[in-house]
Amino acid sequence: MRIPISRTLLAAACLAATASYATEMSPCMNDPHAEGMRMRMERMHAQMDRAQGLADPAAQRRLLDLHAKHMREGMRELRRRDSELEPGCRMELMHAMMEQVITHQCVAQELPAR
Numbered sequence: 001m002r003i004p005i006s007r008t009l010l011a012a013a014c015l016a017a018t019a020s021y022a023t024e025m026s027p028c029m030n031d032p033h034a035e036g037m038r039m040r041m042e043r044m045h046a047q048m049d050r051a052q053g054l055a056d057p058a059a060q061r062r063l064l065d066l067h068a069k070h071m072r073e074g075m076r077e078l079r080r081r082d083s084e085l086e087p088g089c090r091m092e093l094m095h096a097m098m099e100q101v102i103t104h105q106c107v108a109q110e111l112p113a114r
Helices: 005-023 037-053 057-080 087-110
Strands: none
Touching: 037 057, 037 087, 057 087
């Protein structure tokens, strides 16, 4: 079985990001203005994990549509809190959101055309 190069590259990037965060304390841990944003990111991450594990393209599309909605809401919330967040926390949240966008696009590209 061949694994698409996009999944391989994405997995390598996620492993590298996870390893770097495991050795450092998250800048958002002590930022009260980030409350809820980390949970939102975790929910989006779980949605992508579920979408990647589904075999039914229609179910994947529904979950990707929901994920896209949550990404839009997350970006809106991030912009709303922009001036309140510590710079390190803002960067962490932007990085997490960018990972979600990339993962979303990789999964969407692997779906068959409608």
